[in-house]
Amino acid sequence: MVGGLYSELEAFEAILRHGSFSAAARQLQLTPGAVTRRLAALEARLGVKLLNRSTRRLSLTESGRHYYAQVAPALAQILAAGERVHDLSAQARGQLRVSLPMNFGRLYVTPHVGEFLRRWPQIELDLQFDDRFVDLIGEGFDAAIRIGALDDSRLVARRIAQTRRILVAAPSYLQRRGAPAAPGALIEHDCLHYTLFRDTPAWEFQRAGEPLRVPVRGRLKANYGVPLVEAALRGEGILQTATFAVADELADGRLVEVLPDWSLRPIGIYAVYPSREYRPRKVEAFIDFVEQTIGQPARWDRVIAGDR
Secondary structure (H helix, E strand, O other): OHHHHHHHHHHHHHHHHHOOHHHHHHHHOOOHHHHHHHHHHHHHHHOOOOEEEOOOOEEEOHHHHHHHHHHHHHHHHHHHHHHHHOOOOOOOOEEEEEEEOHHHHHHHOHHHHHHHHHHOOOEEEEEEEOOOOOOOOOOOOOEEEEEOOOOOOOOEEEEEEEEOEEEEEOHHHHHHHOOOOOHHHHHHOOEEEEOOOOOOOEEEEEEOOEEEEEEOOOOOEEOOHHHHHHHHHOOOOEEEEEHHHOHHHHHOOOOEEEOOOOEEOOEEEEEEEOOOOOOOHHHHHHHHHHHHHHOOOOHHHHHHOOOO
């Protein structure tokens, strides 16, 4: 019974990791029918439906999410133990599924993916770009890069960098509308708001240790930073953003900092992963690589300072 349960759980985990029965079958070196039977046996054993199946996608049912959240840590330890046995040469290997913020991943990870794969030839890298905080355990991710406050206590977090929040605008906008002399003047300006900054449309400042919360307004907001940067470059408003997102634009003068004497809350950049007992070599290799690529001081801070 134990062996049967393990094979059923292994199939369940592979389906979630790869997002399809056929891809899970290839990983497990089984037929898709065998994977389907193992999942069906697990559902019959539990007496609940774990996955919603459609022609387009698979998703966990509510029961499936609760069950996977309970068994995933133990299953990860079992799989990690197997990886350690096969990892006697300390060579990272296997499929690595990582969630990345869209803009950060585009700027600071994808340009270096080829180097990572050359360094680790036995890793198969599956990058998923999404600015939402995905459920690593429920959606079968090995790791994620996250920017901002962390809420999920089930995850292990390692801070790999920090970035400042700043206000920026195009010189053309400031020539047309004037530069605000103090945060309170922002209410008279068009402010571009990134909705995934977990804030209401009010921006929080500090100077000399004194906090100040300023309501802002504007006609454009988005859950993806690139369109907002592009709007700022066209002179359409003042944008609150992270320095990593606008380093080149600041360095070449296409954007300038607004209210530089006022500070906004800094943002931590973290690598997170599910297992508290063991970090697989493939996860460790990826986190180390991203941290090295960013460097210290961070790559974006060097660009802004003119050290490209």
